[in-house]
Amino acid sequence: MKQLFYPFDISLESEMKEPLDFNRRSRTKDVDRVFRAEITNVIRLTEMEKLFQVRIMDDAERQRFTFLPGQFLMLELPGYGEIPISISSAPTNKGFLELCIRRAGTVTGALHKARRGARVGLRGPFGTHFPMEKMKGNNVLLIAGGLGLAPLRAPIFHVIQNRSDYRNVHIFYGTGSPEQLLFDYQYDEWRRIDDIEMEVIVERPDPNWKGPVGLITKLLDHVEINPRETYAIVCGPPIMFKFVCARLSDLGVPMQRMFVSLERRMHCGMGKCCRCNVGSTFTCMDGPVFDYWSVMNLKEAI
Amino acid sequence: MLFRTLAKPDFKALVERILASTEVIGPKRVGTDRHGRPIHHYLPVESFDEIDLDYETTEFSAKTYFLPYKENLCSYRFQDDDWRQEIRYRIQPRAIIGLHACDIHALIKLDKALARDFFPSPYYISRRKNTFVVGIDHDPCEGGFCRSLGTDTATHGFDLFLTDLGERYFVAIGSDRGFRALSGLPAAEITEQDTEDYLRVRKRIAAGFKTEINVQNLPNLLDIEFESPVWEKWGGKCLSCGSCAMVCPTCYCYGVSERVSMDFASGAKTKQLYSCNLIDFAVVAGGHNFRPNRQTRLKYRYYHQHRGFMEAYDEPKCVGCNRCGRTCLAGINPVEVIRDLQAEDET
Ligand SMILES: Cc1cc2nc3c(=O)[nH]c(=O)nc-3n(C[C@H](O)[C@H](O)[C@H](O)COP(=O)(O)OP(=O)(O)OC[C@H]3O[C@@H](n4cnc5c(N)ncnc54)[C@H](O)[C@@H]3O)c2cc1C
Ligand code: SF4
Ligand code: SF4
Ligand code: FES
Numbered sequence A: 001m002k003q004l005f006y007p008f009d010i011s012l013e014s015e016m017k018e019p020l021d022f023n024r025r026s027r028t029k030d031v032d033r034v035f036r037a038e039i040t041n042v043i044r045l046t047e048m049e050k051l052f053q054v055r056i057m058d059d060a061e062r063q064r065f066t067f068l069p070g071q072f073l074m075l076e077l078p079g080y081g082e083i084p085i086s087i088s089s090a091p092t093n094k095g096f097l098e099l100c101i102r103r104a105g106t107v108t109g110a111l112h113k114a115r116r117g118a119r120v121g122l123r124g125p126f127g128t129h130f131p132m133e134k135m136k137g138n139n140v141l142l143i144a145g146g147l148g149l150a151p152l153r154a155p156i157f158h159v160i161q162n163r164s165d166y167r168n169v170h171i172f173y174g175t176g177s178p179e180q181l182l183f184d185y186q187y188d189e190w191r192r193i194d195d196i197e198m199e200v201i202v203e204r205p206d207p208n209w210k211g212p213v214g215l216i217t218k219l220l221d222h223v224e225i226n227p228r229e230t231y232a233i234v235c236g237p238p239i240m241f242k243f244v245c246a247r248l249s250d251l252g253v254p255m256q257r258m259f260v261s262l263e264r265r266m267h268c269g270m271g272k273c274c275r276c277n278v279g280s281t282f283t284c285m286d287g288p289v290f291d292y293w294s295v296m297n298l299k300e301a302i
Numbered sequence B: 001m002l003f004r005t006l007a008k009p010d011f012k013a014l015v016e017r018i019l020a021s022t023e024v025i026g027p028k029r030v031g032t033d034r035h036g037r038p039i040h041h042y043l044p045v046e047s048f049d050e051i052d053l054d055y056e057t058t059e060f061s062a063k064t065y066f067l068p069y070k071e072n073l074c075s076y077r078f079q080d081d082d083w084r085q086e087i088r089y090r091i092q093p094r095a096i097i098g099l100h101a102c103d104i105h106a107l108i109k110l111d112k113a114l115a116r117d118f119f120p121s122p123y124y125i126s127r128r129k130n131t132f133v134v135g136i137d138h139d140p141c142e143g144g145f146c147r148s149l150g151t152d153t154a155t156h157g158f159d160l161f162l163t164d165l166g167e168r169y170f171v172a173i174g175s176d177r178g179f180r181a182l183s184g185l186p187a188a189e190i191t192e193q194d195t196e197d198y199l200r201v202r203k204r205i206a207a208g209f210k211t212e213i214n215v216q217n218l219p220n221l222l223d224i225e226f227e228s229p230v231w232e233k234w235g236g237k238c239l240s241c242g243s244c245a246m247v248c249p250t251c252y253c254y255g256v257s258e259r260v261s262m263d264f265a266s267g268a269k270t271k272q273l274y275s276c277n278l279i280d281f282a283v284v285a286g287g288h289n290f291r292p293n294r295q296t297r298l299k300y301r302y303y304h305q306h307r308g309f310m311e312a313y314d315e316p317k318c319v320g321c322n323r324c325g326r327t328c329l330a331g332i333n334p335v336e337v338i339r340d341l342q343a344e345d346e347t
Helices: A059-064 A106-113 A146-161 A184-192 A216-222 A238-251 A292-297 B008-021 B101-114 B122-129 B176-182 B192-207 B218-227 B229-235 B243-247 B294-313 B323-327 B334-346
Strands: A035-044 A049-056 A072-077 A081-086 A096-102 A119-126 A139-145 A169-175 A196-202 A230-235 A258-261 A289-291 B002-007 B023-032 B038-045 B070-079 B082-086 B094-099 B131-136 B160-164 B168-173 B254-260 B266-273
Touching: A049 A059, A049 A106, A049 A119, A072 A096, A072 A106, A081 A096, A081 A106, A081 A119, A081 A146, A081 B254, A096 A106, A096 A146, A119 B082, A139 A146, A139 A238, A146 A169, A146 A230, A146 A238, A169 A216, A184 A196, A196 A216, A216 A238, A230 A238, A238 A258, A238 A292, A258 A292, A289 A292, B002 B008, B002 B176, B008 B023, B008 B094, B008 B168, B008 B176, B094 B101, B101 B122, B101 B131, B101 B294, B122 B131, B131 B176, B160 B176, B160 B192, B168 B176, B168 B192, B218 B294, B218 B334, B229 B294, B229 B334, B243 B323, B294 B334, B323 B334
Parallel strands: A139 A169, A139 A230, A169 A196, A230 A258, B023 B094, B094 B131, B131 B160
Antiparallel strands: A035 A049, A035 A119, A049 A096, A072 A081, A072 A119, A258 A289, B002 B168, B023 B038, B070 B082, B070 B266, B160 B168, B254 B266
8 A cells, every 4th residue: 555654754844954053943853962162281270270272173173163252052962961061162263162161969979070182062152142243442341250251251362352443441350369260360461462451350369369359340440441332241150240340330331332141041942941930031131231221121131 | 724514423433443553642541630521642553432522631732743752863783893873764554633722832843943944853753754643622621721822722743733623623633634534524614503503602702711821022031031030030940840741742952861771682772751840951061050059050941941942933832731831740830830920021
């Protein structure tokens, strides 16, 4: 008897055969296929954080990989699990990526034991980004607390590489204590760049500490900027960006020009698992980067 | 839409023809509940007679055939210090006979969330496109409020849709595949008499609805009543068991976990359906829980059904099947929760 139904083999569809590109969101693709990537260097930053330099192994895939500052990846450790991690490198580096990872549990714990040469999987980039284009011609405040410097590095690198596009640039960074400071070897370099103000503050200084002491908001007391021509990117724990944004708002910066990055549990990065739901949206799709006015309007965002 | 009529023995012949080559799923009576009512599940059948097309409802929806409770997303083969990833999609054809209109609407909603716009899921699409769907009309089930949600009739999302006219079925043909399936069978062009009979049956069904709610103002109401005591009242009873989401035909959220074989030669990444009522739904590393209490979690289930999905797709995610209400051991049912919210708004 003639066959009633023919199997529909989705992997034979033309869209499925296109090179894997997560930026082309509407195309049907192997959404759970990972880019194979190799850890090329592990850089110890603090007790808790390491910077992993990884390289997408396939040349063509590495060249094709593009992202915008603020976007994140799903990092896969086969057999252990998959976790969302911000991209902490310059967008121009394409598939040579830097990921700054805090030891926090199963996957990050295993990763902290991984060595140079180990292979991981990457999917992405996912999520929204900081509006670097729109910020052109304006003053830029780049503010981070704690691990927030990880997602802030991509916009910092972008601003540095395109310094002439922006007016005054300030980088403010704060942590609890001096030994928690991330990327301390880079501050000098950033400070030497013409017209980049960088200030670092800690809450609990040690005897060697010479810089300012207090909460990050204190650094905002002395900035001289025209708030109407200023954009701010604020990365850190909710309690931190809440206070910083409130302060900026007092200074007159419109909330639509302050950008923060939200963190939620994530199992897909593609608006499918619903785990990152906040208000009526998904953090992985409409975020993680939101302008602060949207955050104020989202239910239970902070 | 093309319509035909098909004598009941001919429909049986069609199902037997499908059974000859393809897996068939149908509503099967599996037991009796404590009130003496039959219990049905959508299960694989071996013969036409195992299918009970007169069923009222099923405890579980048919979503498991599109979104399995557990599904392998990929496997890993480990060798030396390296690994390879393997991905397979299920492509075996399957037929589901006897879905009610609400469950077909549930598939249409899942299509919107999972097969369109952004990151279409090849896992879902593959299962959906390889499933031949035959729907059937029925008198309202107890507690069902599909009519209030406009999901009591279906005009697409199926291959064939039957309406029982006594000796024969009135058949709506929803796809080319459905059309071809009928070829060789004595399906007749519809007559005026058929149309008349069909409309009479539809009227009878429509008149049978006892449960009605107004969902028009829900998206706005949910926003305004975000801090409503209604969530205390109902959420306070919730056992956080997640059964409501498991039986719901449209709940699709999930978690992912990985495991490694005993010999460390392979690993698998598995997706498992989850529920926003489960306590660790929004727990992140370090132990912080964004939704630590059950009231908030229950509220968010309604929030997604009636506001989140509405904002994204201009329709609620709920199809009014009341499976969640039926299954809930704490007696939480959507009609009463929604009515309470509305009452709260009026006082
Ligand atoms: C958009 C985004 C960007 C992030 N960027 C960074 C970064 O640059 N550096 C960094 O160190 N951390 C980052 N995190 C947090 C990081 O994802 C968690 O620390 C990590 O998931 C913990 O995984 P684990 O297996 O080690 O912990 P466990 O506690 O063992 O977690 C088990 C599982 O729960 C889930 N999970 C737990 N916590 C989180 C969480 N916070 N977010 C999402 N899923 C979670 C994951 O699926 C994880 O595998 C980011 C989180 C998000 C949402
Ligand atoms: S509403 Fe009912 S079924 Fe759902 S989680 Fe709560 S107790 Fe369980
Ligand atoms: S929420 Fe309840 S009534 Fe609505 S579709 Fe899901 S199970 Fe059915
Ligand atoms: S991470 Fe899955 S929906 Fe956002």
